[in-house]
Amino acid sequence: MKTFKLEITTPEHVVYRDEATSVTLPTVNGEITVLANHLPVVTVLTAGELVIRKDGTESPYAVSGGFAKVDGQKLSILADTAERFDEIDEQRAEEARQRVEQLRQSVAADDTQYAQLAGKIERELARLHVVRKHKHRGHVGITQEGVRRE
Amino acid sequence: MPSQTREIRRRIRSITNTRKVTKAMEMVASAKMRRAVQAVLASRAYAAQAWDLVLDLAARTDPELHPLLRPASFPGEPVSKNVGVVVISSNRGLVGGFNTQLVLKARQHLDKYVYQATKLGKIILYGKKARSLVTRYRYDGVADFAKPDLLTGVEEVRPMAKEVIQGFTKRRYERVLIAYTDFVSTLVQRPRVRQLLPLQRDVELGAAGPAVISRPSARSREYLFEPNADVVLEALLPRLVELQLYQAVLESNASEHAARMVAMRNASDAAADLIDDLTLTYNQARQAAITQDLSEISASRAALEA
Numbered sequence: 001m002k003t004f005k006l007e008i009t010t011p012e013h014v015v016y017r018d019e020a021t022s023v024t025l026p027t028v029n030g031e032i033t034v035l036a037n038h039l040p041v042v043t044v045l046t047a048g049e050l051v052i053r054k055d056g057t058e059s060p061y062a063v064s065g066g067f068a069k070v071d072g073q074k075l076s077i078l079a080d081t082a083e084r085f086d087e088i089d090e091q092r093a094e095e096a097r098q099r100v101e102q103l104r105q106s107v108a109a110d111d112t113q114y115a116q117l118a119g120k121i122e123r124e125l126a127r128l129h130v131v132r133k134h135k136h137r138g139h140v141g142i143t144q145e146g147v148r149r150e
Numbered sequence: 151m152p153s154q155t156r157e158i159r160r161r162i163r164s165i166t167n168t169r170k171v172t173k174a175m176e177m178v179a180s181a182k183m184r185r186a187v188q189a190v191l192a193s194r195a196y197a198a199q200a201w202d203l204v205l206d207l208a209a210r211t212d213p214e215l216h217p218l219l220r221p222a223s224f225p226g227e228p229v230s231k232n233v234g235v236v237v238i239s240s241n242r243g244l245v246g247g248f249n250t251q252l253v254l255k256a257r258q259h260l261d262k263y264v265y266q267a268t269k270l271g272k273i274i275l276y277g278k279k280a281r282s283l284v285t286r287y288r289y290d291g292v293a294d295f296a297k298p299d300l301l302t303g304v305e306e307v308r309p310m311a312k313e314v315i316q317g318f319t320k321r322r323y324e325r326v327l328i329a330y331t332d333f334v335s336t337l338v339q340r341p342r343v344r345q346l347l348p349l350q351r352d353v354e355l356g357a358a359g360p361a362v363i364s365r366p367s368a369r370s371r372e373y374l375f376e377p378n379a380d381v382v383l384e385a386l387l388p389r390l391v392e393l394q395l396y397q398a399v400l401e402s403n404a405s406e407h408a409a410r411m412v413a414m415r416n417a418s419d420a421a422a423d424l425i426d427d428l429t430l431t432y433n434q435a436r437q438a439a440i441t442q443d444l445s446e447i448s449a450s451r452a453a454l455e456a
Contacts, residue, residue, distance in 0.1 A: 032376070
């Protein structure tokens with residue numbers, strides 16, 4: 001299949017800079033999947049799961065908002081955070097989510113604080129979701145036919 | 151000559167103390183520099199890509215869609231009169247030529263914007279050490295934002311970004327420049343003035359004449375916006391402008407600590423040289439005094455024996 005250039009950058013580091021055959025993005029309007037020769041589009045990302053497919057393997061990432069731009073040859077993603085599923089520690093994500101949830105109940109008054117917390121919760125939920133979904137598969141990719149490969 | 155040697159001893163002691171201070175400051179600065187450099191290098195790729203995205207959008211999108219996309223004055227319009235300059239300096243001195251060079255660079259750019267002998271630059275200060283632009287060189291200062299010693303995140307520059315964005319959309323500024331110091335390496339920091347708004351691709355100002363407006367052809371492949379242009383641009387443009395300011399502050403911080411470290415190392419080295427010099431002079435003076443004492447004693451003894 002035809003590939004295109006993909007670059008995922010966060011304020012901390014460059015997460016991914018390589019070719020990909022298709023990428024599924026969580027946008028504010030729902031998921032979209034980008035293939036090669038996609039028409040130029042700019043979109044806003046939301047917290048959720050981003051899947052990169054290349055050579056028949058998929059690698060899921062948890063992202064928490066950002067922007068994506070397709071310009072014909074290249075997909076650039078500016079994410080606030082992006083982690084590969086195997087980098088996420090499930091227990092810590094769960095704990096973090098519970099902590100923020102508690103915080104939210106205690107300081108629900110202030111609007112900006114509330115918005116910040118809501119963002120945090122969304123992010124932790126996205127991480128949990130990604131890690132739970134892919135946990136049983138361990139550290140190896142899955143081919144599109146569902147065959148486990150080393 | 152005990153009085154002379156005492157004087158030299160006092161100077162040696164004082165310089166030794168100075169050297170201890172500069173040495174300590176050098177080490178503090180180098181520790182801070184390491185952290186600041188890490189921060190600036192980490193987000194450089196992101197900032198560069200974000201800037202690319204913004205410029206690309208600005209060139210290929212209808213400027214009517216968002217006030218921040220307002221282009222530079224068209225050839226027919228009068229020369230832009232008000233230039234806002236964000237000057238990012240340090241809060242503390244003892245950094246060698248760091249702030250002086252920045253102020254000089256900013257002035258060189260500002261002096262291009264003069265209208266009927268009136269200075270047109272409006273200065274937005276970030277950091278205390280560039281205040282001379284307002285107090286001494288009489289540019290019009292509009293805001294002096296407190297610069298925190300420790301930069302925790304993008305939120306720190308948000309008030310400043312708000313001022314810049316509002317000022318630009320309400321046409322208080324026709325143009326917004328940032329004057330900051332680019333971190334090249336520990337030994338090289340370069341003061342730079344960059345155009346932040348309007349969004350256009352002339353990175354280093356100066357040589358670039360009136361920007362050529364080639365919109366029609368550039369817009370042949372306009373972007374599609376998901377869900378729609380308003381939502382995307384409103385989420386994207388202010389954030390990315392803010393991010394550019396943040397990156398400039400990070401660059402300046404890294405440069406400041408590097409400059410301070412080098413300045414303090416030079417001071418420590420100079421103090422060490424001076425101490426060596428004075429020690430030599432001290433030993434010579436002491437030896438001369440002893441020789442003189444001896445010759446006086448033997449002279450008086452010779453006189454007694456005669």
